[in-house]
Every structure is written in C-alpha cells, then in structure tokens.
Amino acid sequence: MLQPANPSLARRVRTCARFQSMPALAGFAALVASLASVIIETRPAAAHGIAGDRVFPATIVIDDPAVGDELSLPTFSTIHNSATSSGPGSREFDFGAEWDKTITDDLGFNINADYTSLHFDGGDSASGWQNPAFTLKYRAYVNPEHEFMTSVGLVRQFGGTGSAAVDDPVGSTTPTLYFGKGLGDLPIGLLRPLAITGELQYQISDWPNSKANQWVVGASLQYSIPYLQQHVKDMGLPGFIRRIIPLVEMSLDVPASGAPGGAVTGTIAPGVLYEGDAWQLGLEALIPATKATNTGIGVIAQFHLYLDDIFPKSLGKPIFGN
Amino acid sequence: MKRTALAFLAAAALASSAVNVRAHAFLDHALPAVGSTVHGSPPELRLWFTQALEPAFSSVKVVDASGKQVDKGDSTVDAQDRELLKLSLPALAPGDYKVMWRVTSVDTHTTTGSFTIHIVP
Numbered sequence: 117m118l119q120p121a122n123p124s125l126a127r128r129v130r131t132c133a134r135f136q137s138m139p140a141l142a143g144f145a146a147l148v149a150s151l152a153s154v155i156i157e158t159r160p161a162a163a164h165g166i167a168g169d170r171v172f173p174a175t176i177v178i179d180d181p182a183v184g185d186e187l188s189l190p191t192f193s194t195i196h197n198s199a200t201s202s203g204p205g206s207r208e209f210d211f212g213a214e215w216d217k218t219i220t221d222d223l224g225f226n227i228n229a230d231y232t233s234l235h236f237d238g239g240d241s242a243s244g245w246q247n248p249a250f251t252l253k254y255r256a257y258v259n260p261e262h263e264f265m266t267s268v269g270l271v272r273q274f275g276g277t278g279s280a281a282v283d284d285p286v287g288s289t290t291p292t293l294y295f296g297k298g299l300g301d302l303p304i305g306l307l308r309p310l311a312i313t314g315e316l317q318y319q320i321s322d323w324p325n326s327k328a329n330q331w332v333v334g335a336s337l338q339y340s341i342p343y344l345q346q347h348v349k350d351m352g353l354p355g356f357i358r359r360i361i362p363l364v365e366m367s368l369d370v371p372a373s374g375a376p377g378g379a380v381t382g383t384i385a386p387g388v389l390y391e392g393d394a395w396q397l398g399l400e401a402l403i404p405a406t407k408a409t410n411t412g413i414g415v416i417a418q419f420h421l422y423l424d425d426i427f428p429k430s431l432g433k434p435i436f437g438n
Numbered sequence: 439m440k441r442t443a444l445a446f447l448a449a450a451a452l453a454s455s456a457v458n459v460r461a462h463a464f465l466d467h468a469l470p471a472v473g474s475t476v477h478g479s480p481p482e483l484r485l486w487f488t489q490a491l492e493p494a495f496s497s498v499k500v501v502d503a504s505g506k507q508v509d510k511g512d513s514t515v516d517a518q519d520r521e522l523l524k525l526s527l528p529a530l531a532p533g534d535y536k537v538m539w540r541v542t543s544v545d546t547h548t549t550t551g552s553f554t555i556h557i558v559p
C-alpha cells in the first residue's frame with residue numbers, strides 16, 4: 117500500500133519522540149521512509165480483470181480496476197533516498213505481501229503488509245513493519261464491448277500499528293475510484309493492444325492538523341502482446357515474447373488545497389509484466405517524477421499468483437456465490 | 439532484514455509450488471492465423487487454446503461484415519486434443535470475417551474473444 121508522502125513538521129517531531137534509541141536519526145528515518153514509500157510501496161489489490169477481449173493485468177505501482185482472488189508475494193523494491201539538510205541518504209529495501217479475496221463476484225477486500233529496512237549512508241539502520249492497509253472494493257460496471265471496467269473502493273490504514281521507526285503514526289481513510297479502458301474497440305490497427313488504467317484517491321488523514329489530506333493520482337499505459345497475438349494479428353512471435361506486457365506506470369501525491377507545506381511527489385515506473393498461466397512476474401524501474409521526491413532510481417519486482425486459477429473450488433472463489 | 443527477506447522468499451517458493459495448475463483458457467494460436475489474409479476460402483478454422491476445454495461449453499462461430507453467421511455450425515472440441523476447437527466453413531466470398539469464440543476451460547473458467555481474418559481471391 118502506498119503511504120502518504122507528507123513530511124510535515126508535526127509528524128517529524130512526533131516520530132522523533134517515539135524513537136528513543138537513535139534520537140538523531142529517528143525523525144529522519146521516518147521522514148525518509150515516508151518519502152520513499154511514495155515510490156516503492158505497492159498499492160493494495162492487484163487483481164486481474166476481464167472486460168470482453170481485454171485482460172487487465174495486475175499492475176505494481178498502482179492498483180488495477182478488478183476485484184479478484186490473488187496473492188502478491190513477494191513484492192521487492194530497493195531505492196536510494198537522497199540526503200537532505202536534515203539527515204543522510206539511505207538505501208531502502210521493502211518486502212511486501214498482499215492478499216486479495218472476493219466476497220461476491222463483484223465485491224472483495226484485500227490486506228496489504230510491507231516490511232521496510234533503511235540503511236543510512238553513515239552506517240546506522242532502521243527497520244520494521246509499516247502500517248497494514250485494508251481495502252474494500254466493489255466492481256461497479258463492466259462493458260465488455262468497449263473493454264471498460266470501473267470500481268470503487270475504500271482504503272483504511274490504521275496509524276500506529278506499524279513500526280514507528282519506518283512508518284507514520286497517523287492513519288487515513290481513502291475513497292478511491294479505479295478504471296480501466298482497452299483500446300481494442302477503436303480502429304487503430306496495431307495500437308489496439310493499448311490499454312489505460314488509472315485510479316483517483318482522496319486520502320483523508322485521521323489528524324489533518326499534523327498530516328494533511330492529499331490527492332493521489334495514478335495511471336498506467338500498457339501494450340499487451342498477448343492481446344496483439346490473440347485479437348489483432350499473429351506476428352509469429354516466440355513464446356516468451358507472446359506473454360509480455362510492456363507498460364509505464366505513474367503515481368503522484370498531490371497535497372490537498374490549503375494543506376500546509378508539502379510538494380507534489382511521485383514516481384514514473386516503466387517496465388514489463390510476464391504472464392504465466394496462473395501467475396505473473398513484474399519488473400519495473402522507479403524514477404522520481406519530481407525534484408521533491410528526492411530519490412535516485414530504484415527497482416521494483418513482484419511475483420503474483422492468481423488464486424482463482426490455482427484454487428478454483430476453494431480459496432480462489434467468492435465466499436458467496438460462484 | 440535477512441531473516442525477513444528469507445521468510446518472504448520461502449513463502450513465495452511455497453506459493454509458487456502450486457502454480458502448475460489449470461487456468462483460464464486463452465487463445466494460443468489459430469489457423470488461419472489471427473488477423474491474417476487468406477487466399478481463397480479455407481475449408482476449416484482451427485483454434486488452439488492454452489488449456490483443455492470443456493466440449494459442452496466451448497464453441498466458435500464466424501460472422502461476415504453484416505454480422506450474419508456464415509460457418510457450418512459444427513463447432514467441436516477435438517476428441518484427441520482437448521485444447522483444439524474446430525469449425526467447418528463453406529466457400530466464403532472475399533471479404534472480412536470475424537471469428538468469435540467462447541470457451542470454458544476444464545477448471546470451469548469461461549473466456550471469450552474475437553479476431554478478424556481477411557479472405558482475398
């Protein structure tokens with residue numbers, strides 16, 4: 117789950133106070149984790165979805181529009197956080213897991229957990245679990261003919277449930293709109309495998325005086341080689357290439373109007389997804405989208421399982437219905 | 439951190455051990471090929487899928503530019519190769535034809551899809 121990037125002074129102070137063992141680095145560690153988490157954490161839910169001829173894959177940086185039975189395990193990322201006037205740079209490693217479960221065909225939930233380890237350039241380190249995130253998601257509309265799908269969701273983070281060394285003590289509630297649109301219904305020839313997915317979130321802080329509300333805007337542009345082969349033109353490509361989806365993801369955190377301080381931060385993540393029969397492997401670069409993001413270039417990788425294929429009669433089917 | 443990383447990797451290995459499974463059936467390839475131009479009317483259409491199919495719930499049809507079904511209506515899953523779906527075609531005039539399939543894999547998941555073939559003299 118992507119955490120808010122809100123390096124407010126109040127939050128830094130609060131985190132410093134909790135970090136008794138390393139007071140000089142405590143606040144900075146949490147700040148770095150907060151900033152870096154904008155880039156290297158995955159968002160909850162990554163279910164693939166089908167709308168007509170289109171299969172929306174599980175994107176890594178943003179959530180896709182589907183509801184499903186899936187498991188992301190693990191999601192691994194690393195990036196270098198640049199030094200600032202208040203502290204040294206650090207190498208950050210994240211290990212994440214997410215479980216998506218359908219309640220009905222259209223309603224599902226997911227649980228997301230991430231473990232963060234920070235290694236400061238000076239030799240110190242900090243590590244711990246981030247606040248878990250819970251998401252309830254409803255697939256509201258699917259138009260097979262036009263390869264369109266939209267869902268709505270509510271993401272809840274319980275502040276203070278993770279380690280104070282690496283995460284924010286302030287929780288949040290985030291209404292979210294998801295969408296996906298394949299371009300296969302358009303007369304654009306070999307561009308028909310293109311698809312766009314996106315999400316729009318408004319993150320409502322539990323303590324808005326110390327951590328501002330913010331908008332989170334995410335999008336992906338995908339070119340599906342499987343779609344090309346199956347629905348547009350068989351190019352005679354080798355088997356390995358036939359299963360690849362090149363894509364670019366983007367995510368921006370934008371402080372809400374009137375929020376004190378803060379700047380737009382985010383990431384651009386070009387990469388590829390490889391589609392197995394019941395699994396997916398993803399690899400993307402993590403490139404800071406703005407100067408305020410304050411990181412180097414990182415990398416993120418994810419192994420993803422489609423539980424509806426692996427356990428179609430038990431764990432992989434909705435709790436109610438088929 | 440090393441212990442955490444190892445724990446994640448162990449869990450991933452355990453999860454991946456269950457990956458060799460039956461999944462959604464997607465089109466692997468077809469004859470005539472997807473989006474191909476064919477000289478003369480082909481006598482038959484063959485579609486190979488990524489999974490074995492349930493014959494009772496799998497079919498394919500071909501329609502012309504006006505949407506009229508033009509095949510012989512004898513769509514069948516091959517008895518020896520359950521990943522192969524076949525359909526006989528009459529002599530078709532030059533033009534664009536849409537192939538539309540709906541299949542259910544042996545794990546009960548249903549998928550649909552379509553593509554176009556172009557017949558020229």
